[in-house]
Amino acid sequence: MDCVVTGGNVKVLAKAIHSLSRIGDELYVEPQEDGLALRSVNSSRSAYACFLFAPLFFSRYTLPSGHTFRCKIAIKSVQAVFRSVATLEKTVEKCHIELDEQKNRLTFTLHCKHGLMKTHNLSFQDSESLQAVFDKDSYANVFRSHPRVLVDTVVHFPPSLEEVTVSVSDDRMWVRNHVEEEADRAKAMLTELCLASDEFDHFAVQAHNSVTFCLKELRGLLVFAESTGLPISMYFDEPGSPVVLSVTDSVLEGNFVLATLSDDPNHRKSNTRRACTPPPPPPPDDFMNDDMDCYLIAMDTSVAPGPSATGPPTPPSADSTCSKQSAAANHRTRLHSEEEEDETAESGRPPNKKFCSLFFGSVHPSSQMTTQPVTSQEVLASDSEEDGQ
Amino acid sequence: MKFRGKIIDVACLNHFTRVVTTISKLTKMCVLRLTPDNLFFVLSGKVANGGVGMWCELSQANFFDEYQMEGVSSEDNEICLEVTPENLSRALKTVQSAKAVKVKLTKKHCACLTIAAELPTMSSISRVVTHDVPVDVIPRRLWHEFKEPSMPDFDVSIYLPPLKTMKNIVDRMKNLSNFLVMEANLNGEMNLKIETDLVSVTTHFKDLGNPPWGDDASQDGGPSQSRDPEAMVQARVDIRKLQQFLVGQQVNPSKAMCNIVHERVVHLILLHEDVSLQYFIPAVA
Numbered sequence: 149m150d151c152v153v154t155g156g157n158v159k160v161l162a163k164a165i166h167s168l169s170r171i172g173d174e175l176y177v178e179p180q181e182d183g184l185a186l187r188s189v190n191s192s193r194s195a196y197a198c199f200l201f202a203p204l205f206f207s208r209y210t211l212p213s214g215h216t217f218r219c220k221i222a223i224k225s226v227q228a229v230f231r232s233v234a235t236l237e238k239t240v241e242k243c244h245i246e247l248d249e250q251k252n253r254l255t256f257t258l259h260c261k262h263g264l265m266k267t268h269n270l271s272f273q274d275s276e277s278l279q280a281v282f283d284k285d286s287y288a289n290v291f292r293s294h295p296r297v298l299v300d301t302v303v304h305f306p307p308s309l310e311e312v313t314v315s316v317s318d319d320r321m322w323v324r325n326h327v328e329e330e331a332d333r334a335k336a337m338l339t340e341l342c343l344a345s346d347e348f349d350h351f352a353v354q355a356h357n358s359v360t361f362c363l364k365e366l367r368g369l370l371v372f373a374e375s376t377g378l379p380i381s382m383y384f385d386e387p388g389s390p391v392v393l394s395v396t397d398s399v400l401e402g403n404f405v406l407a408t409l410s411d412d413p414n415h416r417k418s419n420t421r422r423a424c425t426p427p428p429p430p431p432p433d434d435f436m437n438d439d440m441d442c443y444l445i446a447m448d449t450s451v452a453p454g455p456s457a458t459g460p461p462t463p464p465s466a467d468s469t470c471s472k473q474s475a476a477a478n479h480r481t482r483l484h485s486e487e488e489e490d491e492t493a494e495s496g497r498p499p500n501k502k503f504c505s506l507f508f509g510s511v512h513p514s515s516q517m518t519t520q521p522v523t524s525q526e527v528l529a530s531d532s533e534e535d536g537q
Numbered sequence: 538m539k540f541r542g543k544i545i546d547v548a549c550l551n552h553f554t555r556v557v558t559t560i561s562k563l564t565k566m567c568v569l570r571l572t573p574d575n576l577f578f579v580l581s582g583k584v585a586n587g588g589v590g591m592w593c594e595l596s597q598a599n600f601f602d603e604y605q606m607e608g609v610s611s612e613d614n615e616i617c618l619e620v621t622p623e624n625l626s627r628a629l630k631t632v633q634s635a636k637a638v639k640v641k642l643t644k645k646h647c648a649c650l651t652i653a654a655e656l657p658t659m660s661s662i663s664r665v666v667t668h669d670v671p672v673d674v675i676p677r678r679l680w681h682e683f684k685e686p687s688m689p690d691f692d693v694s695i696y697l698p699p700l701k702t703m704k705n706i707v708d709r710m711k712n713l714s715n716f717l718v719m720e721a722n723l724n725g726e727m728n729l730k731i732e733t734d735l736v737s738v739t740t741h742f743k744d745l746g747n748p749p750w751g752d753d754a755s756q757d758g759g760p761s762q763s764r765d766p767e768a769m770v771q772a773r774v775d776i777r778k779l780q781q782f783l784v785g786q787q788v789n790p791s792k793a794m795c796n797i798v799h800e801r802v803v804h805l806i807l808l809h810e811d812v813s814l815q816y817f818i819p820a821v822a
Contacts, residue, residue: 334671335671342666
């Protein structure tokens with residue numbers, strides 16, 4: 149492997165590595181014919197990220213001759229190469245990544261101004277290919293927006309917050325902080341943000357679902373998207389199936405696949421409520437409705453109306469149970485058609501499991517088109533792994 | 538019980554946020570008392586709070602463009618809420634760019650102070666963010682605990698040096714000792730002292746001036762009248778409590794002063810045109 153990155157692309161590469169470092173501890177490097185793939189996965193395998201840099205991204209891109217090569221490196225050591233993005237931009241003119249087969253080292257050489265050259269020889273481990281299986285094109289809900297919209301959204305949530313819940317209706321998206329325990333709800337501050345569909349470049353909703361996923365990885369992708377100014381697309385389906393966040397350009401593609409909270413009984417009520425009956429469309433502008441009566445509280449026992457109420461637990465009606473089942477059935481068939489092995493994993497899921505792990509496969513060396521869902525593979529991380537949280 | 542306030546002016550919003558942030562540095566929990574004219578942040582000097590008391594008074598008209606409230610009853614036209622100022626501060630900090638911010642009492646999953654802000658966007662529809670800060674409504678029978686503390690019968694009252702200077706000194710002294718002695722006299726002199734087995738450090742301030750208090754204040758009447766202007770009165774306080782007070786200062790006071798009751802209490806007062814903050818630190822033996 150021998151690739152050269154020049155100019156502003158060095159910073160793009162650096163930002164990609166920084167946002168991958170938010171996911172996991174190891175960087176999986178795989179030079180493919182369609183580009184250099186950099187991937188990472190977190191320890192519980194509930195979050196996965198992949199950047200694919202097309203050969204055109206590089207000013208020189210040659211694959212290792214004769215054999216396929218893939219490896220994993222401690223992401224900290226790669227981060228060290230690109231430590232300060234600010235100075236990188238000013239000083240580095242060229243970055244050369246080369247595989248030294250004699251020494252078994254991956255060499256990063258930064259050619260800086262004034263003829264200064266920094267060489268990092270990183271040791272690596274051979275690895276199998278890391279590949280999450282997802283098919284974002286089949287997802288019911290698709291959104292695309294400028295990263296600024298999402299950056300301005302997540303800023304309202306404290307850095308300590310782990311998960312957010314995103315709910316959608318035909319023309320609105322609500323983002324809320326997720327509070328785990330019912331008991332904590334009385335103490336925790338709840339934040340809700342409502343985005344109108346016209347803030348998005350693309351807003352297509354087919355299923356009025358709400359999904360809960362980790363904020364940390366989203367923040368990681370936002371760092372990348374904001375610095376490159378690339379719009380972010382978000383794809384999601386029903387609770388339990390992963391949310392996919394992606395950025396695309398002519399020379400690169402980034403996909404972040406994050407597990408969402410599955411429909412455990414505590415959340416089922418509100419989720420099915422949302423799935424079956426979409427939240428009543430709020431008045432044109434909730435904020436401007438200034439009647440004092442709206443804010444009456446008078447310590448009565450009635451529950452405040454409106455979409456911001458976190459959902460009075462509606463008794464699960466026959467209707468909702470039924471649609472719940474069909475949703476689960478859908479989920480299963482979809483998985484089934486994609487990947488046969490997963491069915492066993494699916495049924496073996498312990499009931500208290502909160503995050504569905506993603507499905508990973510080890511790709512056979514013969515398989516080249518690794519960005520596509522792969523047809524035959526071995527499951528590395530079964531769905532029932534207990535370290536999801 | 539109803540309460541709703543609306544802030545439109547950015548400067549007011551900013552100022553209100555700084556006041557709340559200052560409070561949040563001083564205490565984890567406090568009581569927010571709402572009356573038709575004022576907002577009060579109160580911490581009663583109970584043993585559970587380490588004997589520290591706080592009284593912060595804001596005139597609503599100086600912050601809110603709209604302010605409507607209806608208390609528990611017409612004779613007790615007040616609302617008393619236990620709040621976490623940290624949450625309020627965090628909520629307010631994220632809405633600094635808002636076109637308008639509303640603070641209102643709502644009934645959600647529990648009683649909440651809801652901070653709703655209308656944020657500017659590129660689209661035609663504003664973005665609305667709401668923060669529901671859970672609060673506890675304090676029943677009327679407990680209200681007596683949150684009345685304005687009476688001015689202690691102090692021995693010496695003195696203007697404080699610039700708070701930043703004081704903070705720098707106290708921060709360094711904190712590395713050496715857990716307790717600090719504040720002493721002052723009627724000659725405008727104040728000393729900050731620490732004394733340990735290994736080291737004694739004193740910082741002397743002079744020409745600070747002693748605020749003139751009215752006839753009813755103890756300085757001009759009673760036993761203190763005969764007080765020797767050079768004689769120091771002192772109070773030994775927990776240095777962390779003093780540091781907390783100094784670290785949280787986001788409001789530039791027009792006047793900062795300190796009343797000391799000999800070996801009893803240090804009473805710090807910050808006056809701003811529309812905010813006043815009093816802070817009581819009990820002396821330790």
